[in-house]
Amino acid sequence: MSPKTLKIDKLPTIRRLPSYLQILRDLSAKGEEFVSSAYLADQMQIEAILVRKDLELTGINGVPRVGFRTNDLVSAIEKFLGWGRALDTCLVGAGQLGAALLGHRELNNFGIRIVAAFDNNPAKIGTSLHGVTVFPFSRLNELLKRLTILLAIVCVPPDVAQSVVDQLVQGGVRAIWIFTSANITVPEHVIFQREDLLSGLAVLSACLTRKGPVDTSA
Amino acid sequence: MSPKTLKIDKLPTIRRLPSYLQILRDLSAKGEEFVSSAYLADQMQIEAILVRKDLELTGINGVPRVGFRTNDLVSAIEKFLGWGRALDTCLVGAGQLGAALLGHRELNNFGIRIVAAFDNNPAKIGTSLHGVTVFPFSRLNELLKRLTILLAIVCVPPDVAQSVVDQLVQGGVRAIWIFTSANITVPEHVIFQREDLLSGLAVLSACLTRKGPVDTSA
DNA sequence: TAGATTGTTAATCGATTAACAATC
């Protein structure tokens, strides 16, 4: 019954791929031809064996005593994630968080290109944020189809989130990345991923509390 | 050797606690005295048994045939996370993302209160963002100590991230929540949590790619 | 009492880690 937010194999590994990619691109830019699992492990602050396991997923074989070919890993990861060519994406809800995402350089360097923004704030409609034009919600359906957008980023207030998502689905969107903590449902064929900022904070404050907030020893 | 980003028990459960809390507060506001694991499971889109396992961590016992006392759960979770009383926090880097976090209502309803912001942009220094004054970096150390800030949120560009973190540690900060994807190290006694936006997107695009981007069947 | 829901104990599943063989 319960739709399960997203059921996919090797989730932890996939979540780490963008970090690998970032490191690998840096190395590549510096002209480093090879990289060892030990180096990546150090950068990622995980164990080397876990790196090797993760890289298995890319299908790239390393060379004993030498390491992995940096460029091969870069392209394999990009391919695995479908980030080879940037995916056209739209942003719904161009408030402060939405605008921050539009301007987020890393985001636009990795996998997606935001080609349109939607907001119902009259002051924003028609303006351009980080080079992306803001359209009213009323044009959502038309533009989704014209631009064949498969992935949408949603940053609207909780009370309109479900309605926005419904419109996106109607417009043919296949994947939704949502930053609103409302209870959303989508049809079977649509995938969605909620980004929950609070969960990271929870981990941090739980640790802080465990340690005792005023433990002043080293 | 490797410092391990954060080693803590029941991590997945802790990450879910804020979502529970949100739902429970809503129920509480509506005057619902009891809640069943089945209801929570439905809202969270997970299995009921997992909810019961999660709630074990709070130490609250349910009543067979009736459910859990909503208010008891709310306070137990708040207590567990140390969110009973808001923790004074500062924000370093009041760029677009930083400003968005400052204005993020949920964040300020849950566990933390941002009492100061720091940025080196002269145009921002001395102004107030969402009611929080922006100070220059040069006053970091002084204010951290005066305000006894234990937790800091970092939204600065990668190239200054380590230096900012070092200053925070020097100023007595014990926990750092960082939104920059640079390789950061902190001393043993400081905990930090990196928020990696890209990892959520990776999951989404990996799924989208697996399904085939133009699979137009139902 | 009967029945719904919790709590407990065991089973399963998957991720991480360890040990070591393979290889350039």
Place this chain on the structure above:
DNA sequence: TAGATTGTTAATCGATTAACAATC
């Protein structure tokens, strides 16, 4: 060749799920 690093296979660990007893 010797040695460093990968790849493989097995062990461990922890999270989720299942089965069912306990209880109001």
